[in-house]
Amino acid sequence: MYIVDHETANKRFLIRDNGAIAAEMTYVPSSPELYIVDHTLVDNAYRGQGLGDKLFKAMVEYARENGIKIIPLCPFAKGRFEHYSEDADVLNK
Template structure:
């Protein structure tokens, strides 16, 4: 992928997802659940083979971090992939739920 993929947000009230759609219809997604007004749980990150090795999963988590920071929210990364991204990025500690 030569340019940043377009990340769309689908918000369905208490749940939602960040998604990148490929030209072939493949979707990479990171799902979340809202806990009140100030927290969200990253439940799952799924990246199909069409996106593997392109950093799309990491971009989805980074976008959630940016959005949480802007909204004054904290994140609980239950998804193992998202938790690993938080360990790799200590600069995200301000949005990590302690």
Template sequence: MSEASQIQVSYEDQGSKGRYVARIAGIEAVGELTISKVSADLIIADHTYVPDAMRGTGAGSALVNRLIADARAKGQHIVPLCPFVRAQVQRHPEWADVIQF
């Protein structure tokens, strides 16, 4: 089983903020992608952090993929202020329906 298949991503709602959390079995580290909610249909991807212990595992991509999937399901748009999220968006033109610059 690859590390990518072991990544578990959860979402924690914190009122006007939120965060996606990535965990990998056997690694005592947590990656996160934080968001700010501007309105019911607009969120800002603020920051992505993946600790050294998780680098190269696909944890960062898993966080962004979950963000995109959730935004689509909720009819939201994302402003990608985070450099990592912005770089991922540029690699995935198929995400244009949920991205707002």
């Protein structure tokens, strides 16, 4: 099972496998209440395992807990917001 870590200093959510980065989602704070998700990457060896969704759900949970809205510039994050309508509460409209 993979665990998502949030590195606030590096502004990213990531999943490691034996120390190597398997997947990451990066963001840029536009303000304390608004984050821009600008990039999601899943290493080719880990594709098809739902790691991107794990990153997305961790970002959404963090946004909810901290009163943050998200602007998804990353095509993956944008697609997840379209797929998971229950997460629209943290989407900046």
